[in-house]
Amino acid sequence: MTTALPMPSSRADLGPEVGIGWRHPHYGALLERRPALDFIEVHSENFFAPGGAALAVLREGRALYPVSLHGVGLSLGSACGVDAWHLDQLARLVEAIDPVRVSDHASFARGALDTDSGPGLVHGADLLPVPFTREALDVLCANVQRVQERLRRPIAVENLSAYLRWRDVDLVEPAFLAELTRRTGCQLLVDVNNIFVNALNARLWGGETEPLDACRAWLDAIPADRVAEIHLAGHIHCGDIVIDDHGSRVCPEVWSLYRHAIGRFGAVPTLIEWDTDVPPLDVLLDEAARARAAAQRAPHTPVEPAEAAAAWTAPDRSMQARTPMPDTEATL
Amino acid sequence: MSTLALQQQALLGAVLHEPGSPAMRDAQALLQRLVLEPSSRGLAAYRANGQALAERALAAAYPVVAAMVGPACLNALARTLWHGHPSRHGDVARWGGDLPALLELEAQLADFPYLADLARVEWALHLAAGAPDDSAEPASFALLTQQDPATSTLRLAPGTALIRSAWPVASLVNAHLHGDPALPEAAARLHRREAERALVWRRALRPLVRPSDAGEAALLEVLLRRQGLVPALDAALATDPGFDFGAWLAHAVGDGLVLGACLRDERDVTIHP
Numbered sequence: 001m002t003t004a005l006p007m008p009s010s011r012a013d014l015g016p017e018v019g020i021g022w023r024h025p026h027y028g029a030l031l032e033r034r035p036a037l038d039f040i041e042v043h044s045e046n047f048f049a050p051g052g053a054a055l056a057v058l059r060e061g062r063a064l065y066p067v068s069l070h071g072v073g074l075s076l077g078s079a080c081g082v083d084a085w086h087l088d089q090l091a092r093l094v095e096a097i098d099p100v101r102v103s104d105h106a107s108f109a110r111g112a113l114d115t116d117s118g119p120g121l122v123h124g125a126d127l128l129p130v131p132f133t134r135e136a137l138d139v140l141c142a143n144v145q146r147v148q149e150r151l152r153r154p155i156a157v158e159n160l161s162a163y164l165r166w167r168d169v170d171l172v173e174p175a176f177l178a179e180l181t182r183r184t185g186c187q188l189l190v191d192v193n194n195i196f197v198n199a200l201n202a203r204l205w206g207g208e209t210e211p212l213d214a215c216r217a218w219l220d221a222i223p224a225d226r227v228a229e230i231h232l233a234g235h236i237h238c239g240d241i242v243i244d245d246h247g248s249r250v251c252p253e254v255w256s257l258y259r260h261a262i263g264r265f266g267a268v269p270t271l272i273e274w275d276t277d278v279p280p281l282d283v284l285l286d287e288a289a290r291a292r293a294a295a296q297r298a299p300h301t302p303v304e305p306a307e308a309a310a311a312w313t314a315p316d317r318s319m320q321a322r323t324p325m326p327d328t329e330a331t332l
Numbered sequence: 333m334s335t336l337a338l339q340q341q342a343l344l345g346a347v348l349h350e351p352g353s354p355a356m357r358d359a360q361a362l363l364q365r366l367v368l369e370p371s372s373r374g375l376a377a378y379r380a381n382g383q384a385l386a387e388r389a390l391a392a393a394y395p396v397v398a399a400m401v402g403p404a405c406l407n408a409l410a411r412t413l414w415h416g417h418p419s420r421h422g423d424v425a426r427w428g429g430d431l432p433a434l435l436e437l438e439a440q441l442a443d444f445p446y447l448a449d450l451a452r453v454e455w456a457l458h459l460a461a462g463a464p465d466d467s468a469e470p471a472s473f474a475l476l477t478q479q480d481p482a483t484s485t486l487r488l489a490p491g492t493a494l495i496r497s498a499w500p501v502a503s504l505v506n507a508h509l510h511g512d513p514a515l516p517e518a519a520a521r522l523h524r525r526e527a528e529r530a531l532v533w534r535r536a537l538r539p540l541v542r543p544s545d546a547g548e549a550a551l552l553e554v555l556l557r558r559q560g561l562v563p564a565l566d567a568a569l570a571t572d573p574g575f576d577f578g579a580w581l582a583h584a585v586g587d588g589l590v591l592g593a594c595l596r597d598e599r600d601v602t603i604h605p
Contacts, residue, residue: 045422045424046425048425048462049425049463050463050464051462051463051464051465051466051490052461052463052465052490052534052537053461053537053538054461054462055462055465056465056537073421073422073423074422075422078340079334079336079337079340080340083421083422085421086422086423089423108340109344109422111341112337113345113348113418114355115348115415115417115418117416117430120420122344122348122418122420123419123421123422124348124378124382125382125422125424126378126381126385128340128344128347128378131336133336135335135336139336162374163373163374163375163377163378164343164367164371164374164375164378165367166339166366166367166368167365167366167367167368168335168339205368241373241374241377243377
C-alpha cells in the first residue's frame with residue numbers, strides 16, 4: 001500500500017519542531033489520521049519486548065514520523081550502575097527504530113535491597129532524585145558515558161521534579177547539569193513543567209522566592225547550546241504538594257516559561273506530554289499548536305551562559321531548599 | 333558503602349519495603365537523617381506512585397484474575413507483591429510473574445484453588461504477546477521427508493507454552509476474554525472440575541489459548557524441552573495410541589501453532605517455564 005506521509009508542521013517560520021507523546025489510546029488514531037507533527041515520542045521501556053504487537057505498532061509509527069525514544073528506567077544516577085540487561089534492550093531498540101533522539105532522566109531507581117525474594121538489586125520503577133553532590137555527579141557521568149559508548153551516540157538527560165530534598169548538596173541543579181553535559185558531552189532535556197513544579201513545592205516548603213523568578217533564573221543558568229529537547233506537560237496541585245502527573249493542559253505560567261526558554265535556547269524541539277487520563281488526540285494536537293504559537297511569540301533575548309552559570313556556581317543550601325521536587329512521570 | 337549508595341538504599345527501602353514493617357521503619361528513620369524536612373508528604377507520593385504502578389501493571393497482565401477477584405482484591409495483591417517481590421528491572425511489564433505463587437499462599441483465596449493456574453495461563457499469554465517474532469516457512473516441512481526423522485523437529489509459534497491444570501483454566505480465560513465458551517458453560521466446567529491442559533501460543537500478533545488433548549500435550553511438552561520429533565511422537569502415541577500426527581500437523585499449521593520444520597540444532601523455540 002502506498003500512502004502519503006504526514007506533512008510536518010510548517011518549517012517556514014523556523015520555529016521549533018513540535019511533537020507529542022504517543023501513548024496506547026492514540027496508537028490507532030495517529031496512524032489513521034497522520035496529523036502534521038514533526039516527531040512523536042514514546043517511552044522506550046514500553047517497547048522492550050523483542051516482538052509482538054507493540055513493536056509492530058512502533059515500526060508503523062516510525063515509518064511516518066521521526067521518533068524520540070524517552071526512557072524512564074535507565075536509572076542513570078544509581079550508585080550500583082546501569083543494568084546491563086536494560087542497556088541491551090535499549091541498544092536493540094535504538095538499532096531497530098533509528099530514533100531522532102534518545103533520552104532519560106537525572107534520577108535513580110536501582111539499588112540493593114533485602115526483600116522476600118532475598119537480597120539483590122531491585123528497581124523502584126520511579127524517578128527518584130539524586131543528591132546534587134560531587135559524588136553523585138561522578139556516578140551520573142560514569143553511567144551516562146557507559147550508555148553513550150554502548151549506543152554510540154549522545155543521549156539527552158532530563159531534569160527531574162523531586163518530592164524530597166537531600167541534605168547533602170555541593171551544587172545547585174543547573175550547575176550540576178551543566179557539569180554533567182560538560183564532562184560527558186551529553187545533551188540536556190529541559191522539562192519546563194518540572195522546573196515550575198519544583199518551584200511551587202519550594203514555596204509550599206517555606207521558600208520565599210517567587211516561583212516564576214526562580215524558574216527563569218534556572219533556565220538562564222543552563223548552557224543553551226546543550227539543550228536538545230523541551231518537555232511541556234500539566235501538573236496537579238494537591239494542596240500540600242504539587243505532583244507532575246502529566247494529566248492536564250499546560251498551565252499559563254509554564255507557557256510563559258516556555259517562551260522564555262525558547263527565547264534563550266532557540267528553536268529547540270518541543271514535546272507535549274500527557275500520560276494520565278489521556279484525552280482525545282485532538283487535545284494533544286491543540287496543545288502542540290499552542291506550543292508553535294507560543295514559540296513564535298518568544299522574546300529572543302539570550303542570556304550569556306557563562307554569566308548566568310556564574311550566578312549559580314556557589315553552592316546555596318537555601319536555594320536548594322527552595323527549588324527541588326520529583327517527577328512521577330506517572331507512566332512507567 | 334559509599335554515601336551515595338547509603339542515600340539510595342535508604343530511599344529505596346523507605347519506598348519499597350512493606351508499610352509498617354520493621355525494615356520500612358528502619359529505612360525511613362535513616363532517610364529522615366539524610367533529607368530535609370518536610371519529607372513525609374513527598375515520601376508518601378513516591379510510595380503511592382509505586383503502588384499505583386503495580387496495580388496497573390498487574391491488572392494489565394492478569395485481566396481475568398482481576399475480573400474474578402475484583403479491583404480491591406487485585407490491588408491488595410499488587411501491593412503485597414510490589415513490596416515483597418519488587419521489580420528487578422526497569423521494565424515493569426516483566427514484573428508480576430510471582431502472582432501465581434502468591435495466589436497459592438493467600439489464605440483468603442483458598443476457596444478459589446483454580447486462580448493460581450489461571451494466573452499461570454495469563455502470564456504465559458502476557459509473555460507470548462512480546463515473544464520474538466517468527467513467521468511460517470511451509471517449504472521447510474520437506475525436511476520431514478528428506479532428513480533422518482531423528483534429526484528433525486518442529487518450529488513452534490512465539491510464546492508457545494503448556495500449562496496442565498486440575499481446572500478448566502483455558503475455558504475460563506476464553507470465556508472472560510472472548511465469550512467462547514459462554515461464561516455459564518465455563519462455570520459449569522468449573523463446577524464439574526474438568527481438568528484442562530492449556531495451550532498458549534501466538535498467531536501472528538495475537539496471543540491465544542485453548543484446551544489441548546492428551547496426545548498433543550505430550551507431543552508439545554517433549555518439543556518444548558528441545559527434544560526431537562521422534563521422542564515427541566513416541567510420547568504422544570504412548571499417551572494416546574490413536575494420535576494422528578498428520579491430521580494434527582495440518583491443524584497446527586493452520587492455527588499458526590507450528591511454523592515449520594528444522595534440524596534439531598537449528599530450532600529456536602521460546603520456552604516459558
